[in-house]
Ligand SMILES: Nc1ncnc2c1ncn2[C@@H]1O[C@H](COP(=O)(O)OP(=O)(O)OP(=O)(O)O)[C@@H](O)[C@H]1O
Protein backbone atom coordinates (compact mmCIF):
# COMPACT_ATOMS: atom_id res chain seq x y z
CA UNK A 1 0.00 0.00 0.00
CA UNK A 2 2.79 2.45 0.90
CA UNK A 3 4.31 2.74 -2.57
CA UNK A 4 1.13 4.28 -4.03
CA UNK A 5 0.60 7.21 -1.64
CA UNK A 6 1.95 9.94 -3.91
CA UNK A 7 -0.74 9.63 -6.60
CA UNK A 8 -4.26 10.42 -5.48
CA UNK A 9 -6.57 7.56 -6.49
CA UNK A 10 -9.50 8.46 -8.74
CA UNK A 11 -11.74 6.42 -6.48
CA UNK A 12 -11.32 5.51 -2.88
CA UNK A 13 -13.79 3.65 -0.80
CA UNK A 14 -13.17 3.50 2.94
CA UNK A 15 -14.74 0.94 5.28
CA UNK A 16 -18.05 1.03 3.48
CA UNK A 17 -21.00 -0.89 4.84
CA UNK A 18 -24.20 -1.36 2.86
CA UNK A 19 -27.60 -2.20 4.25
CA UNK A 20 -30.51 -3.40 2.14
CA UNK A 21 -34.01 -2.80 3.51
CA UNK A 22 -32.34 -1.46 6.67
CA UNK A 23 -31.63 -5.00 7.86
CA UNK A 24 -29.56 -6.98 5.40
CA UNK A 25 -25.86 -6.15 5.77
CA UNK A 26 -24.49 -6.94 2.31
CA UNK A 27 -20.95 -5.54 2.57
CA UNK A 28 -19.16 -5.11 5.86
CA UNK A 29 -16.43 -2.51 5.71
CA UNK A 30 -15.04 -2.68 2.18
CA UNK A 31 -12.04 -0.49 1.31
CA UNK A 32 -10.95 -0.24 -2.30
CA UNK A 33 -8.74 2.19 -4.21
CA UNK A 34 -8.67 2.68 -7.96
CA UNK A 35 -5.53 4.55 -9.02
CA UNK A 36 -6.06 6.99 -11.88
CA UNK A 37 -5.72 5.39 -15.28
CA UNK A 38 -5.44 1.84 -14.01
CA UNK A 39 -7.58 -1.23 -14.43
CA UNK A 40 -8.55 -2.96 -11.21
CA UNK A 41 -10.40 -6.25 -10.77
CA UNK A 42 -12.86 -7.11 -8.04
CA UNK A 43 -13.10 -10.88 -7.74
CA UNK A 44 -15.27 -13.12 -5.62
CA UNK A 45 -17.84 -15.85 -5.70
CA UNK A 46 -21.63 -15.59 -5.84
CA UNK A 47 -23.19 -13.37 -3.22
CA UNK A 48 -19.82 -12.03 -2.07
CA UNK A 49 -20.93 -8.42 -2.43
CA UNK A 50 -19.28 -7.42 -5.72
CA UNK A 51 -22.37 -5.92 -7.33
CA UNK A 52 -23.32 -4.22 -4.09
CA UNK A 53 -19.90 -2.57 -4.00
CA UNK A 54 -20.35 -1.22 -7.53
CA UNK A 55 -23.87 0.00 -6.77
CA UNK A 56 -22.58 1.83 -3.70
CA UNK A 57 -20.11 3.63 -5.96
CA UNK A 58 -22.57 4.42 -8.77
CA UNK A 59 -25.47 5.35 -6.50
CA UNK A 60 -27.78 2.67 -7.86
CA UNK A 61 -28.33 1.24 -4.38
CA UNK A 62 -31.22 3.57 -3.76
CA UNK A 63 -33.24 1.93 -6.51
CA UNK A 64 -32.98 -1.35 -4.60
CA UNK A 65 -33.75 0.07 -1.19
CA UNK A 66 -30.14 -0.13 -0.13
CA UNK A 67 -27.95 2.52 1.48
CA UNK A 68 -24.41 3.11 2.66
CA UNK A 69 -24.70 2.91 6.42
CA UNK A 70 -21.05 3.48 7.27
CA UNK A 71 -17.85 4.65 5.59
CA UNK A 72 -17.29 7.06 2.74
CA UNK A 73 -16.70 6.99 -0.99
CA UNK A 74 -14.53 9.62 -2.64
CA UNK A 75 -14.23 10.31 -6.34
CA UNK A 76 -11.38 12.61 -7.35
CA UNK A 77 -11.23 13.77 -3.76
CA UNK A 78 -14.95 14.67 -3.52
CA UNK A 79 -17.21 12.80 -1.13
CA UNK A 80 -19.91 11.24 -3.30
CA UNK A 81 -21.45 8.88 -0.74
CA UNK A 82 -24.84 10.62 -0.70
CA UNK A 83 -25.01 11.94 -4.25
CA UNK A 84 -27.70 11.12 -6.81
CA UNK A 85 -26.75 8.48 -9.38
CA UNK A 86 -27.31 11.07 -12.10
CA UNK A 87 -24.83 13.50 -10.56
CA UNK A 88 -22.21 10.78 -10.34
CA UNK A 89 -22.62 9.97 -14.02
CA UNK A 90 -22.14 13.66 -14.78
CA UNK A 91 -18.98 13.62 -12.66
CA UNK A 92 -17.61 10.72 -14.71
CA UNK A 93 -18.61 7.45 -13.07
CA UNK A 94 -20.51 4.98 -15.23
CA UNK A 95 -21.68 1.55 -14.17
CA UNK A 96 -22.38 -1.17 -16.75
CA UNK A 97 -24.86 -3.17 -14.71
CA UNK A 98 -25.07 -6.93 -14.46
CA UNK A 99 -26.88 -8.83 -17.18
CA UNK A 100 -26.43 -6.70 -20.34
CA UNK A 101 -29.48 -4.58 -19.74
CA UNK A 102 -29.70 -2.78 -23.08
CA UNK A 103 -32.86 -0.86 -23.99
CA UNK A 104 -34.39 -3.73 -25.92
CA UNK A 105 -37.05 -1.82 -27.79
CA UNK A 106 -34.60 0.80 -28.99
CA UNK A 107 -32.06 0.36 -31.75
CA UNK A 108 -28.35 0.35 -30.84
CA UNK A 109 -28.13 3.85 -32.27
CA UNK A 110 -31.00 5.01 -30.05
CA UNK A 111 -29.41 3.25 -27.07
CA UNK A 112 -26.36 5.43 -27.57
CA UNK A 113 -28.48 8.55 -28.01
CA UNK A 114 -30.42 7.78 -24.83
CA UNK A 115 -27.20 7.86 -22.80
CA UNK A 116 -25.97 11.14 -24.24
CA UNK A 117 -25.54 13.85 -21.62
CA UNK A 118 -28.08 16.67 -22.04
CA UNK A 119 -25.32 19.17 -22.77
CA UNK A 120 -23.73 17.14 -25.58
CA UNK A 121 -24.30 18.69 -28.99
CA UNK A 122 -25.55 16.64 -31.90
CA UNK A 123 -22.19 16.75 -33.67
CA UNK A 124 -20.31 15.78 -30.52
CA UNK A 125 -22.71 12.86 -30.12
CA UNK A 126 -22.08 11.76 -33.69
CA UNK A 127 -18.32 11.85 -33.14
CA UNK A 128 -18.79 9.82 -29.98
CA UNK A 129 -20.99 7.29 -31.78
CA UNK A 130 -18.48 6.84 -34.59
CA UNK A 131 -15.76 6.24 -32.03
CA UNK A 132 -17.86 3.54 -30.39
CA UNK A 133 -18.76 1.94 -33.72
CA UNK A 134 -15.04 1.86 -34.46
CA UNK A 135 -14.37 -0.02 -31.28
CA UNK A 136 -17.29 -2.37 -31.94
CA UNK A 137 -17.77 -2.77 -35.71
CA UNK A 138 -20.44 -5.45 -35.13
CA UNK A 139 -22.64 -2.79 -33.58
CA UNK A 140 -22.21 -0.51 -36.56
CA UNK A 141 -23.61 -3.22 -38.82
CA UNK A 142 -26.71 -3.58 -36.69
CA UNK A 143 -27.13 0.00 -35.61
CA UNK A 144 -30.71 0.23 -36.83
CA UNK A 145 -32.13 -3.13 -35.80
CA UNK A 146 -33.90 -3.75 -32.51
CA UNK A 147 -31.41 -4.21 -29.66
CA UNK A 148 -33.49 -6.94 -28.05
CA UNK A 149 -32.61 -9.18 -30.97
CA UNK A 150 -28.84 -8.70 -30.81
CA UNK A 151 -26.70 -11.63 -29.70
CA UNK A 152 -25.41 -11.75 -26.14
CA UNK A 153 -21.98 -10.53 -27.15
CA UNK A 154 -23.40 -7.68 -29.21
CA UNK A 155 -25.62 -6.66 -26.32
CA UNK A 156 -22.64 -6.58 -23.98
CA UNK A 157 -20.76 -4.43 -26.48
CA UNK A 158 -23.77 -2.14 -26.71
CA UNK A 159 -24.02 -1.90 -22.93
CA UNK A 160 -20.36 -0.87 -22.81
CA UNK A 161 -20.74 1.50 -25.75
CA UNK A 162 -23.76 3.09 -24.13
CA UNK A 163 -21.72 3.68 -20.97
CA UNK A 164 -18.89 5.20 -23.03
CA UNK A 165 -21.27 7.83 -24.43
CA UNK A 166 -21.45 9.33 -20.94
CA UNK A 167 -17.68 9.92 -21.26
CA UNK A 168 -16.72 8.27 -18.00
CA UNK A 169 -13.42 8.78 -16.22
CA UNK A 170 -14.13 5.62 -14.28
CA UNK A 171 -15.92 2.76 -16.00
CA UNK A 172 -17.26 -0.01 -13.79
CA UNK A 173 -18.33 -3.29 -15.34
CA UNK A 174 -20.29 -6.02 -13.60
CA UNK A 175 -19.43 -9.44 -14.99
CA UNK A 176 -19.26 -8.49 -18.66
CA UNK A 177 -17.98 -11.96 -19.59
CA UNK A 178 -20.94 -13.84 -18.17
CA UNK A 179 -22.29 -16.36 -20.67
CA UNK A 180 -20.04 -15.25 -23.52
CA UNK A 181 -17.80 -17.44 -25.65
CA UNK A 182 -14.08 -17.09 -24.78
CA UNK A 183 -13.21 -15.38 -28.08
CA UNK A 184 -15.86 -12.72 -27.39
CA UNK A 185 -14.53 -12.21 -23.88
CA UNK A 186 -11.08 -11.74 -25.35
CA UNK A 187 -12.42 -9.26 -27.92
CA UNK A 188 -14.29 -7.20 -25.33
CA UNK A 189 -11.46 -7.23 -22.80
CA UNK A 190 -9.02 -6.27 -25.54
CA UNK A 191 -11.13 -3.23 -26.37
CA UNK A 192 -11.38 -2.22 -22.71
CA UNK A 193 -7.62 -2.40 -22.49
CA UNK A 194 -7.26 -0.32 -25.63
CA UNK A 195 -9.61 2.40 -24.35
CA UNK A 196 -7.79 2.36 -21.03
CA UNK A 197 -4.43 2.88 -22.74
CA UNK A 198 -5.59 5.42 -25.33
CA UNK A 199 -7.91 7.58 -23.23
CA UNK A 200 -6.54 6.91 -19.77
CA UNK A 201 -9.98 5.80 -18.59
CA UNK A 202 -9.82 4.02 -15.23
CA UNK A 203 -11.64 0.70 -15.01
CA UNK A 204 -13.09 -1.27 -12.12
CA UNK A 205 -13.94 -4.73 -13.37
CA UNK A 206 -16.08 -7.19 -11.43
CA UNK A 207 -15.52 -10.74 -12.59
CA UNK A 208 -16.00 -14.33 -11.64
CA UNK A 209 -13.82 -15.20 -14.61
CA UNK A 210 -10.64 -14.39 -12.67
CA UNK A 211 -8.38 -15.95 -15.28
CA UNK A 212 -9.45 -13.51 -18.00
CA UNK A 213 -9.67 -10.53 -15.66
CA UNK A 214 -6.21 -10.93 -14.15
CA UNK A 215 -4.72 -10.86 -17.65
CA UNK A 216 -5.73 -7.25 -18.23
CA UNK A 217 -5.76 -5.56 -14.82
CA UNK A 218 -2.84 -4.29 -12.76
CA UNK A 219 -4.27 -5.10 -9.35
CA UNK A 220 -7.09 -7.14 -7.93
CA UNK A 221 -9.19 -7.37 -4.80
CA UNK A 222 -10.77 -10.56 -3.62
CA UNK A 223 -14.03 -10.13 -1.76
CA UNK A 224 -15.79 -12.82 0.24
CA UNK A 225 -18.84 -12.54 2.45
CA UNK A 226 -18.89 -8.78 2.22
CA UNK A 227 -15.24 -8.28 3.14
CA UNK A 228 -12.02 -7.77 1.22
CA UNK A 229 -9.97 -10.84 2.02
CA UNK A 230 -7.06 -10.30 -0.35
CA UNK A 231 -5.49 -7.47 -2.34
CA UNK A 232 -2.45 -7.55 -4.55
CA UNK A 233 -1.00 -7.07 -7.99
CA UNK A 234 -2.37 -9.22 -10.77
CA UNK A 235 0.89 -11.16 -10.84
CA UNK A 236 0.79 -11.84 -7.12
CA UNK A 237 -2.83 -12.94 -7.26
CA UNK A 238 -2.22 -15.20 -10.23
CA UNK A 239 0.50 -17.01 -8.36
CA UNK A 240 -1.43 -17.22 -5.09
CA UNK A 241 -2.33 -20.83 -4.43
CA UNK A 242 -5.78 -20.10 -2.98
CA UNK A 243 -6.75 -18.01 -5.95
CA UNK A 244 -5.41 -20.65 -8.29
CA UNK A 245 -7.39 -23.30 -6.58
CA UNK A 246 -10.77 -21.60 -6.29
CA UNK A 247 -10.85 -19.09 -9.10
CA UNK A 248 -8.43 -20.17 -11.78
CA UNK A 249 -9.63 -23.75 -11.94
CA UNK A 250 -6.23 -25.06 -10.84
CA UNK A 251 -5.53 -27.06 -7.69
CA UNK A 252 -3.81 -30.32 -7.14
CA UNK A 253 -6.92 -32.46 -6.91
CA UNK A 254 -5.68 -34.36 -3.88
CA UNK A 255 -7.85 -36.36 -1.54
CA UNK A 256 -7.71 -33.54 0.95
CA UNK A 257 -9.20 -31.08 -1.49
CA UNK A 258 -12.33 -30.47 0.51
CA UNK A 259 -10.56 -30.20 3.78
CA UNK A 260 -8.15 -27.63 2.42
CA UNK A 261 -10.97 -25.71 0.87
CA UNK A 262 -12.75 -25.51 4.16
CA UNK A 263 -9.75 -24.43 6.21
CA UNK A 264 -8.69 -21.78 3.73
CA UNK A 265 -12.13 -20.33 3.57
CA UNK A 266 -12.14 -20.12 7.28
CA UNK A 267 -8.84 -18.31 7.28
CA UNK A 268 -10.12 -15.64 4.89
CA UNK A 269 -13.20 -15.04 6.90
CA UNK A 270 -11.60 -14.67 10.28
CA UNK B 271 -78.37 -0.61 -48.98
CA UNK B 272 -78.10 3.15 -48.72
CA UNK B 273 -74.46 3.89 -49.55
CA UNK B 274 -74.66 7.54 -48.74
CA UNK B 275 -76.07 6.81 -45.33
CA UNK B 276 -73.46 4.13 -44.72
CA UNK B 277 -70.59 6.39 -45.66
CA UNK B 278 -72.02 9.12 -43.49
CA UNK B 279 -72.03 6.66 -40.59
CA UNK B 280 -68.48 5.61 -41.39
CA UNK B 281 -67.08 9.12 -41.81
CA UNK B 282 -68.68 10.46 -38.66
CA UNK B 283 -67.65 7.29 -36.88
CA UNK B 284 -64.06 7.86 -37.97
CA UNK B 285 -64.20 11.46 -36.76
CA UNK B 286 -65.60 10.44 -33.38
CA UNK B 287 -62.94 7.74 -33.31
CA UNK B 288 -60.23 10.36 -33.77
CA UNK B 289 -61.64 12.10 -30.71
CA UNK B 290 -61.14 8.87 -28.80
CA UNK B 291 -57.60 8.90 -30.20
CA UNK B 292 -57.17 12.41 -28.87
CA UNK B 293 -57.87 11.03 -25.44
CA UNK B 294 -55.87 7.83 -25.94
CA UNK B 295 -52.72 9.72 -26.97
CA UNK B 296 -52.47 10.89 -23.36
CA UNK B 297 -52.58 7.30 -22.15
CA UNK B 298 -49.94 6.26 -24.64
CA UNK B 299 -47.60 9.09 -23.62
CA UNK B 300 -47.47 7.89 -20.05
CA UNK B 301 -47.25 4.25 -21.02
CA UNK B 302 -44.41 4.96 -23.42
CA UNK B 303 -42.35 6.59 -20.69
CA UNK B 304 -43.14 4.42 -17.70
CA UNK B 305 -44.99 1.28 -18.81
CA UNK B 306 -47.95 2.19 -16.60
CA UNK B 307 -51.52 2.47 -17.92
CA UNK B 308 -52.77 5.71 -16.37
CA UNK B 309 -56.27 5.14 -15.03
CA UNK B 310 -56.44 8.82 -14.02
CA UNK B 311 -56.38 10.09 -17.61
CA UNK B 312 -60.17 10.50 -17.53
CA UNK B 313 -59.89 12.52 -14.34
CA UNK B 314 -57.16 14.66 -15.84
CA UNK B 315 -59.28 15.31 -18.94
CA UNK B 316 -62.18 16.40 -16.78
CA UNK B 317 -59.93 18.67 -14.69
CA UNK B 318 -58.45 20.08 -17.91
CA UNK B 319 -61.94 21.09 -19.04
CA UNK B 320 -62.81 22.59 -15.64
CA UNK B 321 -59.61 24.63 -15.56
CA UNK B 322 -60.41 26.08 -18.97
CA UNK B 323 -63.91 26.94 -17.76
CA UNK B 324 -62.56 28.49 -14.57
CA UNK B 325 -60.21 30.69 -16.56
CA UNK B 326 -62.66 31.65 -19.31
CA UNK B 327 -66.14 31.72 -17.78
CA UNK B 328 -65.23 32.41 -14.15
CA UNK B 329 -62.17 34.63 -14.55
CA UNK B 330 -63.37 36.15 -17.80
CA UNK B 331 -60.36 35.45 -19.98
CA UNK B 332 -60.90 34.93 -23.70
CA UNK B 333 -60.72 31.29 -24.79
CA UNK B 334 -57.63 31.76 -26.95
CA UNK B 335 -55.82 32.77 -23.76
CA UNK B 336 -57.63 30.47 -21.33
CA UNK B 337 -56.79 27.27 -23.22
CA UNK B 338 -52.99 27.75 -23.45
CA UNK B 339 -52.94 28.97 -19.86
CA UNK B 340 -54.84 25.87 -18.77
CA UNK B 341 -52.30 23.78 -20.69
CA UNK B 342 -49.48 25.41 -18.73
CA UNK B 343 -51.27 24.85 -15.41
CA UNK B 344 -51.98 21.22 -16.28
CA UNK B 345 -48.37 20.74 -17.40
CA UNK B 346 -47.35 21.79 -13.89
CA UNK B 347 -49.99 19.55 -12.32
CA UNK B 348 -48.64 16.57 -14.27
CA UNK B 349 -45.14 17.20 -12.96
CA UNK B 350 -46.56 17.69 -9.47
CA UNK B 351 -48.32 14.32 -9.52
CA UNK B 352 -45.01 12.59 -10.24
CA UNK B 353 -43.24 14.56 -7.54
CA UNK B 354 -45.81 14.06 -4.80
CA UNK B 355 -47.23 10.63 -5.50
CA UNK B 356 -45.43 8.56 -8.10
CA UNK B 357 -41.82 9.11 -7.06
CA UNK B 358 -42.28 7.07 -3.92
CA UNK B 359 -43.49 4.15 -5.99
CA UNK B 360 -40.70 4.06 -8.59
CA UNK B 361 -39.53 0.49 -8.97
CA UNK B 362 -42.54 -0.98 -7.16
CA UNK B 363 -44.84 -3.49 -8.86
CA UNK B 364 -46.97 -1.99 -11.61
CA UNK B 365 -50.17 -3.07 -9.82
CA UNK B 366 -49.36 -0.63 -7.01
CA UNK B 367 -48.88 2.24 -9.43
CA UNK B 368 -52.07 1.22 -11.24
CA UNK B 369 -54.00 1.41 -7.97
CA UNK B 370 -52.46 4.78 -7.28
CA UNK B 371 -53.68 6.15 -10.61
CA UNK B 372 -57.13 4.77 -9.86
CA UNK B 373 -57.10 6.53 -6.51
CA UNK B 374 -55.99 9.70 -8.23
CA UNK B 375 -58.91 9.48 -10.65
CA UNK B 376 -61.39 9.22 -7.79
CA UNK B 377 -59.64 12.06 -6.01
CA UNK B 378 -59.82 14.35 -9.05
CA UNK B 379 -63.50 13.59 -9.54
CA UNK B 380 -64.21 14.34 -5.89
CA UNK B 381 -62.24 17.57 -6.03
CA UNK B 382 -64.10 18.94 -9.07
CA UNK B 383 -67.37 17.96 -7.43
CA UNK B 384 -66.43 19.86 -4.28
CA UNK B 385 -65.26 22.98 -6.13
CA UNK B 386 -67.60 23.25 -9.10
CA UNK B 387 -70.48 20.96 -8.20
CA UNK B 388 -72.02 18.32 -10.42
CA UNK B 389 -74.17 20.40 -12.77
CA UNK B 390 -73.15 20.12 -16.37
CA UNK B 391 -71.70 23.33 -17.79
CA UNK B 392 -71.13 24.16 -21.41
CA UNK B 393 -67.80 25.00 -22.93
CA UNK B 394 -69.11 27.48 -25.55
CA UNK B 395 -66.20 27.23 -27.90
CA UNK B 396 -68.15 29.08 -30.52
CA UNK B 397 -67.80 26.43 -33.20
CA UNK B 398 -70.86 26.64 -35.40
CA UNK B 399 -73.46 23.90 -35.24
CA UNK B 400 -74.56 24.69 -38.80
CA UNK B 401 -74.40 21.38 -40.63
CA UNK B 402 -71.45 21.02 -42.96
CA UNK B 403 -72.17 19.10 -46.14
CA UNK B 404 -69.55 17.20 -48.06
CA UNK B 405 -71.55 16.30 -51.10
CA UNK B 406 -74.58 14.64 -49.58
CA UNK B 407 -72.85 13.73 -46.37
CA UNK B 408 -73.52 15.63 -43.18
CA UNK B 409 -70.51 16.26 -40.98
CA UNK B 410 -70.28 17.79 -37.51
CA UNK B 411 -67.93 20.77 -37.42
CA UNK B 412 -66.77 20.29 -33.83
CA UNK B 413 -65.86 16.69 -34.63
CA UNK B 414 -63.86 17.90 -37.59
CA UNK B 415 -62.00 20.41 -35.41
CA UNK B 416 -61.30 17.76 -32.78
CA UNK B 417 -60.06 15.29 -35.39
CA UNK B 418 -57.71 17.97 -36.69
CA UNK B 419 -56.36 18.56 -33.17
CA UNK B 420 -55.85 14.81 -32.73
CA UNK B 421 -53.90 14.55 -35.96
CA UNK B 422 -51.83 17.61 -35.09
CA UNK B 423 -50.89 16.12 -31.72
CA UNK B 424 -50.15 12.80 -33.40
CA UNK B 425 -47.63 14.41 -35.74
CA UNK B 426 -46.09 16.47 -32.93
CA UNK B 427 -45.57 13.45 -30.69
CA UNK B 428 -44.26 11.24 -33.50
CA UNK B 429 -41.53 13.84 -33.98
CA UNK B 430 -41.03 14.22 -30.24
CA UNK B 431 -40.31 10.53 -29.71
CA UNK B 432 -37.54 10.71 -32.30
CA UNK B 433 -35.87 13.58 -30.46
CA UNK B 434 -33.22 12.98 -27.82
CA UNK B 435 -35.63 13.67 -24.96
CA UNK B 436 -38.22 11.40 -26.55
CA UNK B 437 -35.68 8.58 -26.93
CA UNK B 438 -34.72 8.98 -23.26
CA UNK B 439 -38.39 8.60 -22.31
CA UNK B 440 -38.64 5.39 -24.34
CA UNK B 441 -35.47 4.16 -22.67
CA UNK B 442 -37.04 4.75 -19.26
CA UNK B 443 -40.06 2.67 -20.22
CA UNK B 444 -37.70 -0.15 -21.22
CA UNK B 445 -35.57 -0.30 -18.10
CA UNK B 446 -35.50 2.06 -15.09
CA UNK B 447 -32.30 0.64 -13.65
CA UNK B 448 -30.36 0.80 -16.91
CA UNK B 449 -31.64 4.37 -17.38
CA UNK B 450 -30.34 5.44 -13.99
CA UNK B 451 -27.03 3.74 -14.74
CA UNK B 452 -26.34 6.06 -17.67
CA UNK B 453 -27.49 9.18 -15.87
CA UNK B 454 -31.03 9.50 -17.24
CA UNK B 455 -33.26 11.14 -14.67
CA UNK B 456 -36.08 8.63 -14.53
CA UNK B 457 -38.04 10.84 -12.16
CA UNK B 458 -37.91 13.84 -14.46
CA UNK B 459 -38.74 11.68 -17.48
CA UNK B 460 -41.81 10.19 -15.87
CA UNK B 461 -42.79 13.67 -14.67
CA UNK B 462 -42.46 15.01 -18.20
CA UNK B 463 -44.65 12.26 -19.61
CA UNK B 464 -47.36 13.07 -17.06
CA UNK B 465 -47.01 16.75 -17.82
CA UNK B 466 -47.42 16.14 -21.56
CA UNK B 467 -50.35 13.77 -20.98
CA UNK B 468 -51.98 16.48 -18.87
CA UNK B 469 -51.62 18.94 -21.73
CA UNK B 470 -53.26 16.40 -24.04
CA UNK B 471 -55.98 16.12 -21.39
CA UNK B 472 -56.71 19.85 -21.83
CA UNK B 473 -57.17 19.37 -25.58
CA UNK B 474 -59.41 16.34 -25.07
CA UNK B 475 -61.28 18.08 -22.26
CA UNK B 476 -62.06 21.15 -24.38
CA UNK B 477 -63.31 19.17 -27.37
CA UNK B 478 -65.27 16.60 -25.40
CA UNK B 479 -66.51 19.28 -23.00
CA UNK B 480 -67.94 21.12 -26.00
CA UNK B 481 -69.59 17.95 -27.28
CA UNK B 482 -71.10 16.50 -24.11
CA UNK B 483 -70.86 19.32 -21.56
CA UNK B 484 -68.41 19.67 -18.69
CA UNK B 485 -69.16 17.48 -15.70
CA UNK B 486 -67.78 14.40 -13.97
CA UNK B 487 -69.00 12.18 -16.79
CA UNK B 488 -65.98 13.38 -18.81
CA UNK B 489 -63.81 11.09 -16.73
CA UNK B 490 -65.71 8.09 -18.08
CA UNK B 491 -64.04 8.70 -21.44
CA UNK B 492 -61.33 6.56 -19.91
CA UNK B 493 -63.22 3.43 -20.89
CA UNK B 494 -63.26 4.16 -24.61
CA UNK B 495 -59.83 5.74 -24.50
CA UNK B 496 -58.37 2.69 -22.85
CA UNK B 497 -60.03 0.44 -25.40
CA UNK B 498 -58.48 2.46 -28.21
CA UNK B 499 -55.07 2.51 -26.54
CA UNK B 500 -55.12 -1.24 -25.96
CA UNK B 501 -56.28 -1.97 -29.50
CA UNK B 502 -53.56 0.31 -30.86
CA UNK B 503 -50.94 -1.27 -28.65
CA UNK B 504 -50.63 0.95 -25.53
CA UNK B 505 -47.21 2.31 -26.46
CA UNK B 506 -47.91 3.28 -30.04
CA UNK B 507 -49.08 6.79 -30.93
CA UNK B 508 -49.80 5.65 -34.47
CA UNK B 509 -51.71 2.73 -32.97
CA UNK B 510 -53.86 5.10 -30.93
CA UNK B 511 -54.82 7.00 -34.08
CA UNK B 512 -55.52 3.97 -36.25
CA UNK B 513 -57.35 2.13 -33.46
CA UNK B 514 -59.44 5.22 -32.72
CA UNK B 515 -60.59 5.39 -36.31
CA UNK B 516 -61.33 1.66 -36.37
CA UNK B 517 -63.27 1.70 -33.10
CA UNK B 518 -65.20 4.79 -34.16
CA UNK B 519 -66.28 3.24 -37.46
CA UNK B 520 -67.07 -0.19 -36.03
CA UNK B 521 -69.05 1.38 -33.23
CA UNK B 522 -71.05 3.73 -35.42
CA UNK B 523 -71.77 1.35 -38.27
CA UNK B 524 -72.11 -1.70 -36.04
CA UNK B 525 -74.58 -0.12 -33.65
CA UNK B 526 -76.72 1.02 -36.55
CA UNK B 527 -77.12 -2.61 -37.54
CA UNK B 528 -77.32 -4.05 -34.04
CA UNK B 529 -79.45 -1.50 -32.20
CA UNK B 530 -82.73 -2.52 -33.90
CA UNK B 531 -81.93 -6.15 -33.09
CA UNK B 532 -80.97 -5.80 -29.43
CA UNK B 533 -83.08 -2.73 -28.70
CA UNK B 534 -80.32 -0.21 -28.02
CA UNK B 535 -77.13 -0.18 -26.01
CA UNK B 536 -75.08 -2.00 -28.59
CA UNK B 537 -72.38 0.72 -28.64
CA UNK B 538 -71.19 -0.34 -25.22
CA UNK B 539 -71.31 -3.98 -26.25
CA UNK B 540 -69.17 -3.30 -29.30
CA UNK B 541 -66.58 -1.38 -27.25
CA UNK B 542 -66.51 -4.16 -24.66
CA UNK B 543 -66.13 -6.81 -27.34
CA UNK B 544 -63.24 -4.93 -28.97
CA UNK B 545 -61.43 -4.55 -25.64
CA UNK B 546 -61.91 -8.14 -24.53
CA UNK B 547 -61.09 -9.66 -27.91
CA UNK B 548 -57.94 -7.55 -28.27
CA UNK B 549 -56.62 -8.63 -24.90
CA UNK B 550 -57.44 -12.25 -25.68
CA UNK B 551 -56.28 -12.50 -29.25
CA UNK B 552 -53.63 -9.82 -29.68
CA UNK B 553 -52.50 -8.53 -26.29
CA UNK B 554 -49.90 -6.20 -27.75
CA UNK B 555 -52.52 -4.62 -29.99
CA UNK B 556 -52.10 -3.54 -33.59
CA UNK B 557 -48.79 -1.73 -33.30
CA UNK B 558 -47.63 -2.33 -29.74
CA UNK B 559 -44.17 -3.54 -28.92
CA UNK B 560 -43.77 -7.23 -28.29
CA UNK B 561 -41.97 -8.56 -25.30
CA UNK B 562 -38.73 -9.66 -26.82
CA UNK B 563 -37.84 -13.23 -26.09
CA UNK B 564 -34.27 -14.06 -26.85
CA UNK B 565 -33.37 -17.51 -28.01
N1 LIG C 1 -31.68 -5.80 -3.47
C1 LIG C 1 -31.24 -6.58 -2.47
N2 LIG C 1 -31.98 -6.71 -1.34
C2 LIG C 1 -31.54 -7.48 -0.32
N3 LIG C 1 -30.40 -8.17 -0.33
C3 LIG C 1 -29.62 -8.08 -1.43
C4 LIG C 1 -30.00 -7.28 -2.55
N4 LIG C 1 -29.05 -7.38 -3.50
C5 LIG C 1 -28.12 -8.20 -3.00
N5 LIG C 1 -28.44 -8.61 -1.77
C6 LIG C 1 -27.65 -9.50 -0.90
O1 LIG C 1 -26.39 -8.92 -0.70
C7 LIG C 1 -25.37 -9.90 -0.77
C8 LIG C 1 -24.36 -9.49 -1.83
O2 LIG C 1 -24.99 -9.52 -3.09
P1 LIG C 1 -24.29 -9.02 -4.44
O3 LIG C 1 -25.33 -9.00 -5.49
O4 LIG C 1 -23.56 -7.78 -4.16
O5 LIG C 1 -23.27 -10.21 -4.69
P2 LIG C 1 -22.34 -10.49 -5.94
O6 LIG C 1 -20.97 -10.65 -5.42
O7 LIG C 1 -22.54 -9.49 -6.99
O8 LIG C 1 -22.85 -11.91 -6.42
P3 LIG C 1 -23.04 -12.50 -7.90
O9 LIG C 1 -21.70 -12.99 -8.33
O10 LIG C 1 -24.00 -13.62 -7.69
O11 LIG C 1 -23.56 -11.42 -8.76
C9 LIG C 1 -26.06 -11.22 -1.08
O12 LIG C 1 -26.17 -11.94 0.13
C10 LIG C 1 -27.41 -10.83 -1.60
O13 LIG C 1 -28.37 -11.79 -1.23
Ligand SMILES: [Mg+2]
Pocket residue numbers: 050051052098174
Ligand atom coordinates in the same frame (compact mmCIF):
# COMPACT_ATOMS: atom_id res chain seq x y z
MG1 LIG D 1 -23.33 -9.54 -8.85
